[in-house]
Amino acid sequence: MADVAIPAPRSAGHFRSLKPLLDESRVVLAGGFLIILALIAIFAPWIAPKSPLEQDLMMASLPPIGFEGYEPGYYLGTDDLGRDVLSRLIFGARIALTVALVAATLAGLVGSLLGLASGWYRGWTDRIVSRLVDIWMSFPPVLLSVLLVAVLGSGLSSVIIAIAIIDWTRFSRVVRAETLAQGGLDYVTAAESIGFSRRHILWREILPNVAPVIIALLSLEMGIAVIVEAILSFVGLSISSDAPTWGGMVAQGRQVLHESWWVLVFPLCSLFATVLAFNLLGNGLRKALDPVMRR
């Protein structure tokens, strides 16, 4: 994705209020969707009409509601093994959101720390981190993730670690640039002349001003993580092929596309909407939290 080039805020003011956030209708819409999705994920066992794993070959490849051959109770149809698509979607939201939350937080933590350090202390730290970023950016991310999961072994935690290992560069590049920009501003010079230590200035003065960028990036990264998990499931490397992941469902749907399109359509729509929501939220947050862009 494109780099986030954000003009530096002039004051050391932070999150003044939530009002500008709520003024953005897209943020409200996207946030609302994600909250509902999170609730669905949390309460999946109570919401899902069927078991996501139970196979019933008598009920295989049933079409969704409104189509000929629809079987009551199987609202979105069944796959070729007779598993309920809706229930698998609902449980799939759990895996997608878990990966999004944990992987993005890990990547954000590692990337932001390295970005802050290289942008503030510069010198050797900066040179080493920048070189690492260069090396990382020379890998096709999908290939690197496939490789990492092959190394780590499949499973939820491998997927999460792989995403964090790959995507920390997204944070470190932007946070470094932002820290560099902040470091040249008057309030930092003022803090230095008062005699604050370098470390104090980094954590107490610069970090709060870089934080909005990090928060916006976190939301964007969650969208990316959902996709990477889906890609790994699609390739067959994520979690066991039984597990109800959106990517796994998509891969299965691709196979039976001509017989039962609904196996592909519904998980694909879920992916589409979730990624879009994280993106709208991230871009909206970026605008709303940044004092200069808010004008």
Next chain:
Amino acid sequence: MTLTSVINRLGMAAITLFGVGLVVFVLLRVVPGDPIAMMISPSATPADIAALRAHYGLDLPLPEQFFIWLGNVVHLDFGTSISLRRGVLQLIGERLPATLELTFAALVFGVLAGGIVAVAGVLLRRTPLEAAMDFVNGLFLAVPDFVWALVLVLLVGVLWPIFPLSGRLDPVHASDFMTPFYLIESIVRLNWTDTGDVLAHLVMPMLALGLPLAAVIARTLKEALSEAMVQDYVLLARLKGMSELRLVLQEALRNAVGPTLTLTGVQFTFMIGGTVIVERIFAFPGIGNMAIDAVVNRDLPLIQGIVLVFGALFIVINIAVDLIANRLNPRQSHG
């Protein structure tokens, strides 16, 4: 860009490639799963296995393995694929042209479509259509190639089956070609049946890769054009009675194209990364698709070779983009 800075960049590129090689080498050596175990027959004796390990150099200490491999790579010897039992360089030579044709087709599509949308967007400023175009563009920006590829599979596979969904060409034409550059070769030979078939197979993966690129170009170029359109020189040209379209194409475009070009270069490297999964979805026989198979088969020499090729491609493109950007905007070279 002076000669020294080019040499500097090449030196940095060598260090980066060394790093890429080291990272992938170390990663692969900790992979659980023995590549030899996957290729032997069940009746092999321990002695056979040991002989095979020695044959592929897998019995040496790791640093030694790395430097032997590195020394060979410098001499363009990438070793032998374990799963396909053929030279890695030869395999890459067969598959890379497919990926190159695909990415260049997607690049051309992205630049053309993005450029047209940007110019149309500027001409339609402050009309209801502008908002609609921005909205659609936003969708293409937010949703990645993986999802678009599958949306295309759905639309073209189920609703409107006009293009083939997998492969690079109809197998009946496969024997027509002497080189792996199918598109170029069929055009050079004026064999339009083959060209048509190759293009039809190219459309779907090209769109999946090119649509997000087009959206990025459309947005950046439109912003730059909108800024240029309120500059004095455009106002002057407008007073002289130039049409809006000519204003955009003749006056604004020249000055607005710089930042778009740099961004296109960056996005182009992302797009090459995207071929890995898009080729997989459309069963397109490029190196991306082969890379996933190589990982699944634990084919160490092949993975190493492919990763290095990708790394080298990224670096070459980055340097080329910098050179072109410098040529277009000499002011940058003084910074």
